[in-house]
Amino acid sequence: MLLIDFIITVFCKIDDMLKNIFKNNRLRQRGPQPKLSDSEVITIEIVGEFLGKDCDKDIHSYFKTHWSNLFPRIPERSVFARQSANLWAVKQKLRQQFLKTLFSENTGLRIIDGLPMPVCNFRRAYFSKNFKGAAAYGYCASKNLTYYGLKGHLLVDPYGVIVDMTMTAANVDEREAFFDLAHQVPCKALGDKGYILRKTHKQDLQRIGIELETPLRDNMQDTRPPKYVRLLNKTRRIIETVIGQLTDRLNIEKIRARDLWHLTNRIGRKLLSHTVAHFIARAQGIIGLRFDDLITI
Secondary structure (H helix, E strand, C coil), X not given: CCHHHHHHHHHHHHHXXXXXXXXXXXXXXXXXXXXXXXHHHHHHHHHHHHCCCCCHHHHHXXXXXXXXXXXXXXXXXXXXXXXXXXXXXXXXXXXXXXXXXXXXXXXXXXXXXXXXXXXCCHHHCCCCCCCCCCCEEEEECCCCEEEEEEEEEEEECCCCCEEEEEEEECCCCHHHHHHHHHHHCCCEEECCHHHCCCHHHHHHHHHCCCEEECCCCCCCCCCCCHHHHHHHHHHHCHHHHHHHHHHHXXXXXXXXXXXXXXXXXXXXXXXXXXXXXXXXXXHCCCCCCCHXXXXXX
């Protein structure tokens, strides 16, 4: 579809869902209604993120310059940014509504992996005050990267739909972070070698009825059939595609915030943008995570 059709499709779906969520209740109990409707603000955010414009300034400037015919009441940037930030809880409710639709064909399998989120250049880490008390030094084995910052822990389903995400300090054990997301795992999860469980972890998961499967290290004996292990590894690669999209298209590893509240809002709208893109792609009959096929030039 053309970009204008994509924007209109996103707006119509967001507007319908907001009306369904709040029905006849006013979102704001007092004060005047904003010039730009909440549906329009969220649409601008979702499409802006999808197009790779990951900060309020870039999103506002792009739509003000190119799409003022669709959104003639776009306010000044500070007003837009404030309204956007205040809608963080609404965007969470919207994503849950989309997930209910996307999970209609879902299995009980989940896939988990982590991604580094540096808060500053490594050479400036000692002097940085950003996220003080929350950030720490950590190591990403897949990128052979030592960094200072946070770590995102992502949970997806076998179709690449993002189920949930949590953030920890970069030095937190991935196995510990898994337990923060375990309530979103129906029965089985797949992880990489960083999630190989200790005996106590296995016992804790058994008590709540969850199985976590991972590749084993070279010095560990694997009694599982080789064909089954290959299938697990192939299935697990879907999360690498999702992380690639979040990193390359949505710039999730770039932290353009100075506190956890603003960071949570930014991460939330990136997850919503990915979820909406997945929803529209499925409605258009696009198989998998081929988001580049959503918009034609």
